Amino acid sequence: MNFAKIVRVAWDGLNLNKMRSFLTTLGVIIGVASVIIMLAVSAGAEAAIAEQINSLGANLLIVSPLRGVPGAARTLLLEDANAIAQQVVGISGVSAEQSPTAQTIKANGVTLEGIALVGTTADFPVVRDYALGEGRYFTADEDERKIKLVVLGAGLATDLFGEQSALGQSITIGTLRLTVIGVMAPKGQVADVDYDGRVYLPISLVLDKFMPSGPGGISMRRDAVRTIYIKVESQDKIDSVITQVTALLASRHDVDASQPDFTVQTQQDIIATQEAATAAFRDLLAWVAGVSLVVGGIGIMNIMLVSVTERTREIGLRMALGARPTDVLLQFLIEAIILSLAGGVVGVLAGVGGSYLFAQLGTMRTELVPASIPLAFGAAAAVGIFFGYYPATQAAKLDPIVALRRE
């Protein structure tokens, strides 16, 4: 019997019980689709992190208070940033940042609630590779003197003033009146951060007017900053700058440089750390998806065994008519493979569609991993062969005399 005919016979066998065949493939469909979706979700998460970190600007060092050390969150100060700017060699800018709680902004008769405020130093546009669209950024001097100036994100400027120029206008943030001196160039939304919808203020002003005084009073430093970004002149000076910054901050914080209460990281460090965290999660998801494929395979094996039992007489007849055990083996093996491959095809479509849908609904960023499609498909085929083989041998082993006598 030639191969095309065996496939034909196997296909006819599956058509005997369409609903059952479909339900059997469901396990594989879910398994394959979840492999693809899981990989797409974790790839999306990693891409989002990488994009976010890279959007901070090139040759950047990020200094943060060390998490998990009591009190460390309040130890990184504005003066630390100033000291770095003055003493470290090989840098082209330092920007300290602090973000208070979101505020209500009023201007031009428009009221916007829940707007993110970012306090920065004067170097912010240089350090973060974030150019101005019009006007100017405040100077270090203006920052120090806490002049009530503000630079708007591009989208926010349009929201408040429409086609009109925002420059020279005054806006009210909370109870504070400020003058708009610049509008940033559009940058859009990167990862979760909407750069265009924020306002940028002198950090001294933010620390003075918007940061709450701590309940303890004494322990809470109002000049603590969230992050210090350091722009290094060039790639090859990064190591030198890290060493200098670490030594400087350790001495300022009066801690041992080998056990600092802060971290100095490159973007690559941060990406690697985040990816390590998501990798464990991704592996878990992949295992879950793999297990559902195996469960799907067991479903196929189960239904093939039922099918062999139900069709014992047919098998006996085919053997009497000249079918060799090999022909019978192939017929049932191919039935199982068709089931799993059909599940694979539908599963790939469902997985790709599902990934796309997740992305469209905006609930989750997904990035389809091209390799996951042949991977999932191949796994489905392997499942079909592996779990179809046993029932097929059971069919091929049947004695035609016994099989024909079976009612």
Place this chain on the structure above:
Amino acid sequence: MDTPIIEIKNLFKVYGEGEATVNALAGADVTVQRGEFVAVMGPSGSGKSTLMNIIGCLDRPTSGAYLLDGRDVSRLDKNELAKVRSQKIGFVFQSFNLLARLSALDNVMLPMLYNLHEKTDAHEQRRRAVAALEAVGLGQRMGHYPNQLSGGQQQRVAIARALVNQPPLILADEPTGNLDSQSSLEILEIFHRLHNQGTTIVVVTHEPDVAIQAQRIICLRDGSVVSQGGEGISPCLESRERATAQAQEATE
């Protein structure tokens, strides 16, 4: 004379081991010439079914020789036996064994699927299946499914299926066992017609009415052949003859 189509010598078939051994066949000798129409009879337990399974190459003897169409097939493995079945034997079963999901024509085409001996294209296979159905008088019902056919018609489809690979031997196991007397007569008529056209037919039956239609009756008892038939009353029919005679006496 031609080589016989079936030549069985001193055939043994033993089931079980040790104390529990059963000799289903104990030194059976059977010869069937080409073109014969032979019935095989015997009470249950006589080894009738075992003999039929061996003649049909569904089973292998424990010892002894079986030459089918001049070739010793008693020691072939499963795959080789399957090949022999597809080329040499056309089966007709008591319960028809048609596949319900296939039309009469597709059922008849089934054996050609497994016949690797002859290279035939789909067109030629269809032509042969149609010819076989016409030979059993079902040329008008090729597209019907088994559940749309009467028992007699289904058995005729099964006979067409047995004929389609043009095997030298038709082996029928109680072919009329599930049929009413009218349909039984039709089936026997077809066998006669095929016989007249030169086909060799072996019918295994316990029905004397069917057996007497054959040229001779091979009678089995306790695993061996007690009569090759052909002369006088077959031992397998003696009880029937006695019963008939008694019935006649009673009426007289």
